[in-house]
Amino acid sequence: MGAFLIKGVFCALTPPLKFYRFLKQLGFIGFQSTLVILLTGAFTGMVMGLQGFYTLTRFASEAFLGPMVALALIRELGPVITALMVTGRAGSAVTAEIGIMRITEQIDALELMGLNPYRYLIVPNLLAALIALPLLTAIFDVIGIFGGYVVGVKLLGVGPGTYFGEMVNYVDMEDITGGLYKSISFGVIIAWVCCYKGFYTGFGAEGVSRATTQAVVLSSVLILVWDYFMTSALF
Amino acid sequence: MRKLDLELAVGLFVIAGIVCLGYLSIKLGKMEVFGGQGYEIRAIFSDSGGLRSGSSVQIAGVEVGRVKKITLADYQAEIVIQLSQDVEIQEDAIASIKTKGLIGEKYVEITPGGAEEIIPPGGKIRDTQPPVDFEELVSQYVFGKVK
Numbered sequence: 457m458g459a460f461l462i463k464g465v466f467c468a469l470t471p472p473l474k475f476y477r478f479l480k481q482l483g484f485i486g487f488q489s490t491l492v493i494l495l496t497g498a499f500t501g502m503v504m505g506l507q508g509f510y511t512l513t514r515f516a517s518e519a520f521l522g523p524m525v526a527l528a529l530i531r532e533l534g535p536v537i538t539a540l541m542v543t544g545r546a547g548s549a550v551t552a553e554i555g556i557m558r559i560t561e562q563i564d565a566l567e568l569m570g571l572n573p574y575r576y577l578i579v580p581n582l583l584a585a586l587i588a589l590p591l592l593t594a595i596f597d598v599i600g601i602f603g604g605y606v607v608g609v610k611l612l613g614v615g616p617g618t619y620f621g622e623m624v625n626y627v628d629m630e631d632i633t634g635g636l637y638k639s640i641s642f643g644v645i646i647a648w649v650c651c652y653k654g655f656y657t658g659f660g661a662e663g664v665s666r667a668t669t670q671a672v673v674l675s676s677v678l679i680l681v682w683d684y685f686m687t688s689a690l691f
Numbered sequence: 692m693r694k695l696d697l698e699l700a701v702g703l704f705v706i707a708g709i710v711c712l713g714y715l716s717i718k719l720g721k722m723e724v725f726g727g728q729g730y731e732i733r734a735i736f737s738d739s740g741g742l743r744s745g746s747s748v749q750i751a752g753v754e755v756g757r758v759k760k761i762t763l764a765d766y767q768a769e770i771v772i773q774l775s776q777d778v779e780i781q782e783d784a785i786a787s788i789k790t791k792g793l794i795g796e797k798y799v800e801i802t803p804g805g806a807e808e809i810i811p812p813g814g815k816i817r818d819t820q821p822p823v824d825f826e827e828l829v830s831q832y833v834f835g836k837v838k
Contacts, residue, residue, distance in 0.1 A: 483697050487704035526719065591708025598711040625796060627719040628745060
């Protein structure tokens with residue numbers, strides 16, 4: 457698996473790049489995930505607002521709702537939930553697509569035509585995930601913060617100035633860059649695992665279905681495990 | 692036509708993502724986009740406990756700048772303050788480190804002075820007050836030293 461990633465990265469760093477394939481994958485992984493990210497982001501932020509409010513009321517410190525929602529979203533929930541949603545929505549499809557190309561011998565056909573399958577299949581996915589994940593995470597964070605605002609300020613009566621003012625005080629640039637590093641690394645994990653599982657799929661329809669399941673399970677687990685190590689190293 | 696749709700969608704997505712990223716880093720991360728407008732002055736404190744770079748600098752409760760850097764200079768804390776262009780600090784102004792609420796975060800409060808001379812960019816505030824050490828105050832109270 458390591459050699460697969462190294463070869464993919466090497467092909468990504470050296471020209472030529474299949475630019476239209478890359479654009480198509482960016483549209484697929486990024487643009488088409490926007491709706492699901494908006495929905496999950498809004499509701500994650502809203503539930504954080506609700507839960508945070510009830511917890512903080514016990515200590516009479518509702519003023520810290522803003523920083524609590526923002527820090528939880530920016531540092532942890534944003535990158536992780538975005539990565540899990542993208543794995544489920546786009547990663548599985550990437551594995552299935554590459555897997556079916558493998559069992560119908562389209563990858564062999566590419567090689568016969570002298571096209572490098574890494575350049576044609578792996579690199580566009582890798583780059584697209586690398587770019588799409590941080591952007592989706594940023595969208596998730598912003599929508600989540602506004603979801604928390606709607607619940608905390610409009611429904612539960614925290615002052616709007618308090619919500620954003622305290623948030624600005626407590627959120628630092630390191631939190632935001634840390635969240636971004638996380639989401640970039642998750643992008644690599646998703647593209648790597650999903651492409652690998654599709655590229656070396658088993659035989660027949662059953663093999664592809666097993667490869668897809670394995671890809672989703674493995675990348676979800678890897679994301680959560682890697683998240684722990686990133687958090688302990690970054691913050 | 693299909694190709695145009697795809698490019699449009701990807702473009703919109705990338706723009707939306709970058710806008711969100713910009714919002715986060717400028718609004719919440721307090722990133723200086725236009726490369727530090729205003730000017731810097733320095734102040735030396737005997738103790739800068741709890742102050743961080745990015746802490747706010749206020750006059751009469753209004754934010755006029757931020758702490759840019761805290762370094763050790765001759766066993767004292769030297770802090771660099773970035774002030775906005777339209778704020779003038781008199782030569783005999785007093786900079787003190789205060790706390791928002793009882794356990795809130797530390798900030799620098801500048802009490803304006805009455806002198807004619809204005810501190811130039813790169814200048815130094817001479818009068819400074821270190822933060823009140825709350826624990827010390829409590830222990831002094833316990834042992835009856837506070838009147």
